[in-house]
Amino acid sequence: MEKTISSLQNPLVKQLVLLSEKSRERKKTGLFVIEGQREIALALKSDYLLKTVLFCSDILSEEDLYVIKEQANSKAEFIELSIEVYQKVAYRGSTEGILAITQAKELGLQNLAITNPKPLILIAEAPEKPGNIGALLRTADAAKLDAVIIANPKTDIYNPNIVRSSVGCVFTNHIATGTTSEIISFLKDKNIAIYCAALQASSPYYSCDFKEAAAIVVGTEATGLSKEWLAHSNQNIIIPMQGEIDSMNVSVAAGILIFEAKRQRGFNE
Numbered sequence: 001m002e003k004t005i006s007s008l009q010n011p012l013v014k015q016l017v018l019l020s021e022k023s024r025e026r027k028k029t030g031l032f033v034i035e036g037q038r039e040i041a042l043a044l045k046s047d048y049l050l051k052t053v054l055f056c057s058d059i060l061s062e063e064d065l066y067v068i069k070e071q072a073n074s075k076a077e078f079i080e081l082s083i084e085v086y087q088k089v090a091y092r093g094s095t096e097g098i099l100a101i102t103q104a105k106e107l108g109l110q111n112l113a114i115t116n117p118k119p120l121i122l123i124a125e126a127p128e129k130p131g132n133i134g135a136l137l138r139t140a141d142a143a144k145l146d147a148v149i150i151a152n153p154k155t156d157i158y159n160p161n162i163v164r165s166s167v168g169c170v171f172t173n174h175i176a177t178g179t180t181s182e183i184i185s186f187l188k189d190k191n192i193a194i195y196c197a198a199l200q201a202s203s204p205y206y207s208c209d210f211k212e213a214a215a216i217v218v219g220t221e222a223t224g225l226s227k228e229w230l231a232h233s234n235q236n237i238i239i240p241m242q243g244e245i246d247s248m249n250v251s252v253a254a255g256i257l258i259f260e261a262k263r264q265r266g267f268n269e
Contacts, residue, residue: 048105195236
């Protein structure tokens with residue numbers, strides 16, 4: 001029979017709150033929190049190791065708990081939370097009765113395995129808003145990209161807002177982070193062409209050939225891409241716009257560019 005926690009002063013509950021709220025705690029411990037059945041299932045499918053699973057039997061059915069137990073690694077500890085404690089620590093308003101303290105993966109470029117000889121990669125430079133990062137990861141998953149690389153990240157990938165807004169796609173994508181310089185070297189070493197979304201010296205995105213190894217690089221809506229990216233771009237690309245403004249949400253722009261590349265590749269590559 002599992003242990004039950006009914007006090008908010010329990011050290012594990014305090015750790016759970018810290019991991020949810022503090023990037024520093026996540027980096028120090030190498031742990032982060034996943035909330036929700038689907039997100040935990042996707043993490044397990046991608047070989048993430050659960051350290052502790054906390055569930056509320058007033059919300060989560062025995063059948064759903066059994067499924068997670070069957071999928072989880074053998075060393076994962078299952079602990080029940082009272083509904084009062086669960087409602088205090090759950091991150092989402094509409095909740096599913098389960099959270100997991102999970103081991104983070106090392107997201108350095110040296111750990112990024114790309115097997116496709118003609119990969120299609122999305123790179124986002126210095127995205128700040130977790131919602132935008134989550135949307136980029138959902139788009140990348142939908143297109144089944146070979147990798148998503150975050151240059152000069154402003155927030156850690158295991159921020160609960162990113163896990164939530166990506167609906168678990170933070171686990172389904174091959175993700176790496178690094179500095180702009182490191183990523184450019186990585187791409188050049190692998191002969192991956194760089195297509196920078198930029199206003200200057202640009203060609204319409206649909207006129208470019210994305211069938212060979214390609215990285216589509218997007219910047220922030222406020223400042224665009226840094227000069228370093230533009231200096232190493234094989235081709236700048238632009239989405240022609242007919243309205244009054246010259247920019248759109250970064251995840252929307254990335255979706256247009258990515259799916260043009262997928263169209264050229266026949267959607268099966």
